[in-house]
Amino acid sequence: MRYFVKVEADGRRIEREIFFEKEGDVLMAHLVRHDEDGTEEVEVYPIDPCLLEKGRSLHLLVDGRGFDVYLQPTSKGNLDVHYKGDLCHVEILDEREKIAQRVQGKGGGTDPEIRASMPGVVVAVEVQEGQQVQKGQTLLVLEAMKMQNPIQAEADGLVEQIQVKAGDTVTGGDLLLRVVPA
Structure with a gap:
């Protein structure tokens, strides 16, 4: 753990x-x-x-x-x-509390870098680079520990960079995407 x-x-x-x-x-x-x-x-x-x-x-x-x-x-x-x-x-x-916090949009601030909290597979990317997003909006879905976890925006912002695509395998700490505050 x-x-x-x-x-x-x-x-x-x-x-x-x-x-x-x-x-x-x-x-x-x-x-x-x-x-x-x-x-x-x-x-x-x-x-x-x-x-x-x-x-x-x-x-x-x-x-x-x-x-x-x-x-x-x-x-x-x-x-x-x-x-x-x-x-x-x-x-x-x-790890489970970290995922729950991320899903609830309580990541402890508005760090623009959204990273995988544990190994998993990207099931879907719900946004595009340059897209405006709102707090709580699903950015991507990550399957970890046999559960699909929607990763949501922690604040209103702009998707600046996407590092993954559906089907990618990630490890804990990998950069998934960057959302800069609006």
């Missing part, structure tokens, strides 16, 4: 995709950053989580370095993470 994490700290916002794999007895965390040019940068860290206080404090051994963090759930179902007096607000979505 992949997770999509947004961290806000010190006025900065960082977004990463995270997934975990077990290699022998070691849990490996893969942090994926999607760059503006469409490339991905992946960092891999061995981690060893250990609960210090039931449900609240966590000791993480990441790449040989130890971190004690205090976790505080928020009313929105996210987390506030306290580390050495610093506070980070963390929003975590799994």
Whole structure:
């Protein structure tokens, strides 16, 4: 399962995709950053989580370095993470929540780049380059996890670029199209 994490700290916002794999007895965390040019940068860290206080404090051994963090759930179902007096607000979505958010048009802003949140097949492209679209309008249909998911415009805008066509196979993070705000 992949997770999509947004961290806000010190006025900065960082977004990463995270997934975990077990290699022998070691849990490996893969942090994926999607760059503006469409490339991905992946960092891999061995981690060893250990609960210090039931449900609240966590000791993480990441790449040989130890971190004690205090976790505080928020009313929105996210987390506030306290580390050495610093506070980070963390929003975590799994793949299904990310698709549901995308389908509902709640992608967290009006980023012009619309990317595949997971591997799938483009079933239909409902728009053309240069076309005006309205918030909530279906742009394309992506089949992922045996479900057809309409990908909708997050805001009114203009379809600037389409990178896929019906029948194309995409992987998570692939650029599907760009819709610039109207």
